[in-house]
Amino acid sequence: MSYQVLARKWRPQTFDDVSGQAHVTTPLRNAIRTGRVPHAILLTGPRGVGKTTLARILARCLNCDKGPTVTACGECDPCREISAGTSTDVxxxxxASRTSVDDVRELIAAIRYAAAPGKHRIFVVDEVHMLSAAAFNALLKTLEEPPARSLFVFATTNPEKIPFTVVSRCQRYDLRRIRTPEIVERLAEITREEKISVSGNSLLAIAREADGSMRDAQTLLDQVIAYAGSEIGDAQVNDVLDLVDRRVLLRIATACIESDAAGALAACREAGEAGLDAKRLSETLLQLLRDLVVVRIAPEQPELIEASDDEIAELRALAERTDATRLRRMFRALVKEQEDLAWAPAPFAVLELAVVRLATMPEADDVGRVLARLDALEKRLSGGDAEGGAPPAAASGSAPAAASRAQRAQASRSEPQASEDHRAQASRSEPQASEDHRAQASRSEPQASEDHRAQASRSEPQASEVHRAQASRS
Ligand SMILES: [Zn+2]
Structure with missing residues (x-):
């Protein structure tokens, strides 16, 4: 017997087998139970989520010898013929391949033939949005006056390309991307039945890669089985899916968080030697940073992360070594580097320097410290006003000198251990001081991220205004 691909072999045969689409299967079941199946149904959704599968299940439920029923027997002739695609009624x-008006006319002509007694005539049109305008027009007339016991099931990935006049005559159901845990569950069921040994982490990796498509997940599993046989190891799954080894990825992220640029470079080099593509590596790293931010902000909501319990525990431990703000800034920095990566002549070098940038990103504490210093400066300057301006001694000198003496005096009063540059900055006249201020902010710039700079410049006008106000008063 020839090998049948998993997606076909394990195609759901009943509504109960369909994963993740209860919001569609429940109303369809109810329609069958109450005998209110409409003449036209539009099923929308991304590829591989079960649109044509649902159309066939519906056809079997209606035409099963024991039907109409919500659980087709799967054994009578109509059930078997529909599954095999040989039923004359369906x-x-x-x-996508038959878009012309003639194709639709042929279809419409076929509708006139009555179905077998007690059965429905069912037309499943896949990728219906590909029909030409003329074809849609021809179809519209039939939809306006559908023959008795006929059903059109339209499936599409692009509902917005279907004329409104057609959509409005259909009962529309939007199928969703299937959630990763639901894909994992189905894959586990399949591998159990097929007697294939594979780890939960590998199934998770396959499901994640399928990105919401059950068919893609099963196709990937087929590929892995073709490569590894019935004993599947994690490394083989990594090979087939071209996955970035999680160990290496975590090492890069850990080094970045620990500000160990050399370590991060070494881990990058290792990934490069394993033949990993720079773009792929940086995309995966970006996803990891996203997970770290999420786990740091919402540690009690593991469902926000598509990972196994072990992996989540690992992420949590790593995320706790730094703060969410820094992780977020690392994420943003990497997003920016990614734009360069697409066009770079030496993408791996761009990735390496991006990783160095992440590893040299200052702690959020550094930003906090700058802000605290600005705050202290502001307080000191406005504190002088509260005490009634410059002390009498200042009157004897020239204005700037008096101001600087006064400020120095205030500075030492309010904060005895103030650092040298604080005092120096406070003692200078206004224009110089604010220039200096700006210079100070920009000195830390190469390492600082955008928001660091923004924060520094946000508080700057305020500080220099206070300064200016005081200088003009004295
Ligand atoms: Zn049947």
Missing amino acids: QEIDA
């Missing part, structure tokens, strides 16, 4: 056409 026709499937792929609009």
Whole structure:
């Protein structure tokens, strides 16, 4: 017997088998139970989430010898013929390859033939948005006056390309991307039945890669089985999916968080030697940073992260070594570098320097310290006003000198251990001081991120205004 691909072999045969689409299967079941199945149904959703599968299940439920029923027997002739695609009452056409008005006329002509007694005539049109305007017009007339016991099931990934006049005559159901845990569950069921040994982490990796598509997940599993046989190791899954080794990835992230640029470079080099693509590596690193931010901000909501319990515990431990603000800034910095990566002649070098940038990103504490210093400066300057301006001694000198003496005096009163540059800055006249201030802010710039700079410049006008106000008063 020839090998049947998993997606076909494990195609759901009943509503109960369909993963993650209860919001569609429940109303369809109810429609069958109450005998209110409409003449036209539009199923929308991304590829591989079960649109044509649902159309076939619906057809079997209606035409099963024991039907209409919500659980087709799967054994009678109509059930078997529909599954095999040989039923004369159920026709499937792929609009992607048959888009012309003639194709639709042929279809419409076929509708006139009555179905077998007690059965429905069902037309499943896949990728219906590909039909031409003329074809849609021809179809519209039939939708306006559908023959008795007929059902159109339209499936599409692009509902916005279907004329409104057609959509408005259909009962519309939007299928969703299937959640990763639901894909994992289905894959686990399949591998159990197929007697294939594979780890939960590998199934998770496959499900994540499938990005919401059950069919893609099963196709990937097929590829892994073709490569590894029935004993599948994690490394083999990594090979087939071209996955970045999680160990290496975590080492890069850990080094960045620990500000160990050399360590981060070494881990990058290792990934490069394993033949990993720079773009792929940076995308995966970006996803990891996203997970770290999420786990740091919402440690009690593991469902926000598509990872196993062990992986989440690992992420949590790593995220706790720094703060969410710094992680977020690292994420943003990497997003920016990613734009360069797409066009760079030497993408791996760009990635390496991006990683160095992450590893040399200052702690959020540094930003906090700068702000605290600005705050202290502000307080000291406005504190002088509260005490009634410059002390009498200042009157004897020239204005700037008096101001600087007064400030120095205030500075030492309010904060005896004030650092040298604080005092120096406070003692200078206004224009110089604010220039100096700016210079100080920009000195830390190469390492600082955007928001660091923004924060510094945000508080700057205020500080220099206070300064200016005081200088003019004295
Ligand atoms: Zn049946």
